[in-house]
Amino acid sequence: MHISDRVKRIGAGTFYACCNITKFRSPPLVATIPLSMFDQCRCMFSLELPENIIEVEHNVFRWCCSLRNIALSFNTVVSDEAFGECHDLLHIFGTEEAIVDSSRNRFDEFPVHSKLFYKSYYDQMTAEEILDTIIIDENELDPTGFQQDSGLFGDDTPSYYGLFDCPAP
Numbered sequence: 001m002h003i004s005d006r007v008k009r010i011g012a013g014t015f016y017a018c019c020n021i022t023k024f025r026s027p028p029l030v031a032t033i034p035l036s037m038f039d040q041c042r043c044m045f046s047l048e049l050p051e052n053i054i055e056v057e058h059n060v061f062r063w064c065c066s067l068r069n070i071a072l073s074f075n076t077v078v079s080d081e082a083f084g085e086c087h088d089l090l091h092i093f094g095t096e097e098a099i100v101d102s103s104r105n106r107f108d109e110f111p112v113h114s115k116l117f118y119k120s121y122y123d124q125m126t127a128e129e130i131l132d133t134i135i136i137d138e139n140e141l142d143p144t145g146f147q148q149d150s151g152l153f154g155d156d157t158p159s160y161y162g163l164f165d166c167p168a169p
Contacts, residue, residue, distance in 0.1 A: 003027050012036055012057075019043055022066075026050060033060050042066060049073075056082050068092075072103040 003010070007027040012035040015021055023046040026033065030050070035057045038044055044061070046069035055077045061067055062084040070089075072078065083089060083096045093099045 005029070010034060010037060013039065015041055017041065022046070023069075024048070026053070028052070031055070033057060035059060036062065038064055040064075045069060049076075055079070058082065059084060061086055070103050071106045072100065074104050076104070 001015075001021055001024055003026075005027045006029070008029045010026075010030055010033075014034075015024075015038050016036055017040040018038075019042060021038070021041050022043050024038070024044065025048040028050045031052060031054045033049070033053060033056045036059045037057075038047075038061055039059050040063040042063060042065050044064040045066050047061075047067065049070070049072065051073045053073055053076050056072070056079060058079040058081055060079075060082045061070075062081065063086075064083075065085070065087045067083075067086050068088050078100045081096065083099045086096075086099070089099045090096070093102055
């Protein structure tokens with residue numbers, strides 16, 4: 001499902017019991033995921049939310065039994081029972097609190113993963129441009145692998161191993 005990036009607000013229960021939704025990308029200007037927005041979307045598998053989501057209201061994902069892929073910003077307020085009856089997530093994490101905690105900390109120590117996950121919210125930036133925005137402390141390992149791979153072939157050129165040019169399977 002595609003919704004224009006110009007949309008600023010989505011109403012409560014908008015997609016209630018929509019069985020055809022398997023993945024959803026929230027527009028970047030939406031700040032709140034309203035009450036029961038995806039309630040009973042049983043085929044919902046993946047949800048992409050922008051980093052600026054302020055609140056996820058009550059019962060938003062209730063009975064999204066197939067939901068497995070979601071990331072929340074650290075500052076997002078998640079109402080009680082937002083993930084009620086999300087069987088796949090509850091099976092993996094045990095409680096709604098653990099789902100929220102894991103979703104908030106999904107990209108800890110993985111800045112490249114975070115940037116690439118939210119890539120669609122960066123206006124037409126390439127993966128290389130996004131990687132250039134990551135600041136790496138002098139004493140840290142480079143999470144892109146470029147620093148560790150420098151000099152692998154006897155020179156100071158980083159080895160990229162096809163990071164941006166992956167061949168088709």
